[in-house]
Amino acid sequence: VTILGIETSCDETSAAVLVDGVDLRSHIISSQIKTHQKYGGVVPEIASREHSLHIQPVVEQTLAEAGVGFTDLTAIAVTYGPGLVGSLLVGVSGAKAMAYAAGIPLLGINHLEGHIYANFLEHHDIKFPLAALLVSGGHTHLILFEDHGKYRVLGYTRDDAAGEALDKVARALGLGYPGGPQIQNTSRGGNEQAFKFPRAMLEPGSLDFSFSGMKSAVLNTLNSARMKGETLNVPDLAASFQQAVVDVLVHKALTALEQTGVKTLLLAGGVAANRLLRETLDYELSQRKVRLVYPSPILCTDNGAMIATAGYYHFLEGDFAPWTLNAVPGLNLKSI
Ligand code: ATP
Ligand code: MG
């Protein structure tokens, strides 16, 4: 089973060729970060134009590197949501045209499922049931998986996503876009106890998240210092905020594990690349004899390989998309 995976939901044009769900033959990620950096974030109109320019060369190069042609493919998997509508449309229309012309099936993939399935590409002995902590630029979800494709959302953010909060705080600190990696790097020279930022835990036992108030606490600290003409230590601010976000994510993940009793936790999404989050969960979960699984950093942020992997499992289920597949910008995780 040879699957071409295509991802264009935000600002990465990416494609991958994956054989039998485990053998990644080629993978290209064309990032638009440099283009959007000067605006301090992704500009949707520019993103879709860039995708239109890049999708064909990216797919051609991915197939060439894998040494396959369209006729060697079993199916084409594409992200159809959630994401920016103009960006999604480029991938969806491109994949439809290619699959139709090649006479092979189309697989419509939920981007959030894709993030989680990055784990199955690199780890082949993952056992169900399991919990997944999805922490990305637009989402923060705790999910219980009974089996492939069978899952239930246990909790999600009521306001900002974890990555979004990191990006906004980084921007306020003058650290640039994307903010998560900048916060991580700047934190290295800082004291995580210098500032006491709140940890929003919500009601006892709640598996929901709220990062907006925590973000505002940093912005308020910055503003009141500015009014007094004081300058604050940026590495201390970054380290203290990173610690606050990680504390909440770890606390909620541990609560979900206690409530469900599952013995495996998957980390997924761009923030899953965060070193403090990985190390803290590694330590806490080894104490509890729970297995922690996370993808390589490059497979945490948006990529085509994760879409090909999720596509492989959809293919096994015979879960094909109709030719009328459309972009669904607000697509969420369906629950069983
Ligand atoms: P979504 O997947 O929810 O639609 P997205 O695709 O924009 O949103 P991802 O690509 O999964 O999000 O992740 C990007 C986010 O990950 C950004 O918010 C970025 O700051 C964050 N991020 C990336 N690397 C790190 C890191 N090392 N530490 C913390 N955050 C990080
Ligand atoms: Mg991106």
Ligand code: FE
């Ligand atoms: Fe993403």
